[in-house]
Amino acid sequence: MTATQVTNTDAEQGPFYVDAEAAESFGRRLLVAHNLPEEDAATVARCLVKAxxxxxxxxxxxxxxxxxxxxxxxxxxxxxxxxxERVTPMVGSLDGQDAFGFVVATKAMDAAIAMASEFGVGIVSAHRSTHFGAACNYALQAMDAGYIGIVFTNASKAMPPWGGRVGLLGTSPIAVAAPADKET
Incomplete structure (x- = not known):
């Protein structure tokens, strides 16, 4: 694994670099100390460091x-x-129970991949989830399993429409990843 950049709060010193495995381990330990199960803590820390x-x-x-x-x-x-919960053989729904969005999205994509393995397509929606970080984490999860991954989410009002002054639109992130036979 390569190093990840960490921005120092002391602007005079600038960024410094930490081994990615050490950064992930540090994050995992903090999450476990906040009552997350080891597996969920590893998921959250991995997604943060990947970003x-x-x-x-x-x-x-x-x-x-x-x-x-x-x-x-x-x-x-x-x-x-x-x-x-399976709605149809190829469609599922996941109640996120206000959990870490990283954990919810990873579990949803795991289920979508399992459905796609069996039926060629898998779609899982999630509700009552929290922020899930970089959407690419989950599209890449599908790609790494040999599937096309399409991930999108809603977002809070943050941006004004063209010419406006008040935030009415969310960023509505989307990520797409597809396996390629030979990368160029």
Whole structure:
């Protein structure tokens, strides 16, 4: 694994670099200390560090204090009992129980991949989830399993429409990944 950049709060010193495995281990330990099961903590930490490694620092390990504070405030459920309910053989629904969005999205994509393995297509929606970080994590999860992954989510009002002053539109992230026989 390569190193991930960590931005130092002391602007004079600038960024410094940490081994990605060490950063992931650090994040995992903090999450476990906040009552997450080991597997879920590993999922969250892995997604955060992957964002850093892709250069998406806004969705990386620097966000962990914010998420941990939300756990302490009771806004994120650290111990959900997540189950995908099949609506049809190829479609499922997942109640996220206000859990970490990283865990919810990973579980939803796992179920979609299982459905696609059996039927050629798998679609899973999730509700009552929290922020899931960089959408590419889950599209790449499908790609790594040999499938095309399409992931999208809603988002809070953050941007004004053209010419406006008040935020009415969300960023509505979308990510798509597809396996390729030979990368060029």
């Amino acid at each position: 850093d490694l892709r250069g998406v620092d806004t969705h990386g390990l620097q966000t962990l204090p914010h998420y941990l504070n939300r756990v302490r405030l009771g806004l994120i459920n650290p111990r959900p009992n997540l189950k995908v």
